Amino acid sequence: MVKLLLPHWSPGLVETSVTFGSPALDRGAGIALWRQIGAAIEAAIREGQHSPGQRLPTEAELAQRFRVNRHTIRRAMEELEARGVVRVEQGRGSFVAEDVLDYPLNSRTRFSEIIRAQNREPAGRILRLVEIPAEPRIAELLRIRRGRMVALAERIASADGRPVALGAHHFPADRFPGILDLLRENSSITHALAACGVPDYRRRVTRITAQMPSAEEAELLQQSRSRPVLVSEAVNVDGAGRPVDATVTRYAAGRTQMVVEF
Amino acid sequence: MVKLLLPHWSPGLVETSVTFGSPALDRGAGIALWRQIGAAIEAAIREGQHSPGQRLPTEAELAQRFRVNRHTIRRAMEELEARGVVRVEQGRGSFVAEDVLDYPLNSRTRFSEIIRAQNREPAGRILRLVEIPAEPRIAELLRIRRGRMVALAERIASADGRPVALGAHHFPADRFPGILDLLRENSSITHALAACGVPDYRRRVTRITAQMPSAEEAELLQQSRSRPVLVSEAVNVDGAGRPVDATVTRYAAGRTQMVVEF
DNA sequence: GAGCATTTGTGCGTATGTATG
C-alpha cells in the first residue's frame, strides 16, 4: 500500500479528505477505467473513510490522484450519483450521500421510537432548562393566558451520534411544577410527563414550515448555514384532550424527511 | 432533474415604496407619537399601499418622513411586529406580514378546495407539458420500470394572484395517453384524471423536506432566493390502490405551512 | 454589492480499442 501525500488544503467547515488507497487501476484490459474508479470510491465510502455528508475531494484532485482525465472521474461520479452513493452539487463539490431519516407523523410520534424503528441509536441531551413567561404563540397553543409561566426545555436529539433535531418543549409551569428537575435527571420527555401524572399523551396538530437556521442552530445541527431547517410546531394533549406540551422543533432538512401516511 | 420554464414576465423582487400620505402627527398632547405612527403605518398597509411580503421603507427613511427620531419609529414597529402586522429582520429590513396559508394534509388533499376553504381564489397555470422517460425516483413511486415514459405537467398554483406552489405532476404515459391534451384545455388535475377514467383518487403518502430554490423557482414563486421552499413528494392512487400520479411540489415556505391533524 | 477564487457543468475536437457485418 502506497500512501499518497495529502494536500494542505484548509477545510473551512469540518471536511477532511482521506486517500483512496493506492489507485491500482488496470489500464490494460477488461474493465473500463471509470468503472474501476467508481468501485474504488464506493469501497472507500463503505469502509467508512468518508462519512455521510462529508465532502469528497474535487474532481480535479481525484483526476490527478488516479492519473486520469477529469471526464473519466465525472463518468464514475455520474454512476455513483445515479445509484445514490454520492450527491454532486455545482459550485460546491461532491458529498457522500446521507441516509435520509424518515420522520413519520402520527398521533403517537415519539422521537426515540422513530429512530429505533429505523435501526439507529437515539440519544437526547438537554441544552437548557428554564422557566419563562409564555410567548403569545406558545400561550395560544397551550391555551393559557399569555405571560403565564412555562417550563422550557431545549433539547438536542441525535441518531447514531448525528444531530437530527433541536426541540423547544414548553409545559405549563403551574400544572407541572417539578418537570424541570425530572428532565434534569432523565432527558426523556415521555418519562418526565409520566412522572407528572400523564401516563400517555398524543399529538393533535403539527404545523410544518421551513426557515433558515441561526448561526447557533446551524452549529448545533452540524449543518451549513446556507441550508434550511424544517420547523415543526406541535401540540401534545393528555387523555382528556388538554394541552400538556407545545413543541417547536427544528430538523436538519438535508437529513430528515417528514412522512405523512394515510 | 426537472427544469422549469422561465416566465415571459419577470417580476424580479417586488419591492417598491409608497408614501404614507401626509404625516399629520399631533405633537401637542393626548396620544404618544409612536402610537400615531404605528396607526398610520398600519392604516397604509390595510389600505393596500403595501402588499403582503413587500418591503417597507427603512427605519431611517421613516424617521425622516415622520420627522421623528429613529427610536420612535422602532417603538412603533416593535408594537406592529408583536401584533403580527409586520415582520422585522435584522440586516434585511421590515416587511408587511404575509398571511400564512394553511395547507392541510389528508387523503383528500385538493389544491383548489384548500384555497377556497380559506376564502381565497385559487388559480392554476400550466408551465410545461411534455413526455419524458421516468427518472428513477418517479418510476419507483409510480411502480413502473425506470425509463418508461411519463407525462409531465408543470403547473404554478396561486391564491388571490400570489404564487403558492410549483407542482411537477407525473402520470404513467401508457395508462393516460391523452392526458396532456386534456390538461392543455383545462389545467385542473382532478378534471383531467376524471376524463381519463379515474373519477376519484386519494393521496397515500406525502414526504416533506426543505430545500433552497433555484433561480427559476424563486422567480416563479416571487420569493427571495435566500429563503427556503418546502418540497413535498406525494403519490395519488386510484380506487384500486394503483398509483396514478406522482407529484413533487415546491411551496413558498414563508407563505405556506403544512398542517397535519389527528 | 461587486469582485474573486473554487468547483462542477458543458461542449467540441481528437484518438483509440472493440464488436459487427
Added chain:
DNA sequence: ACATACATACGCACAAATGCT
C-alpha cells in the same frame, strides 16, 4: 481486409453556481 458504429479516454476552453471578502 475494410467500413462502420459505439464506448472509452484525453485535452482544452468556457459557462454557471457557490462562497468569501
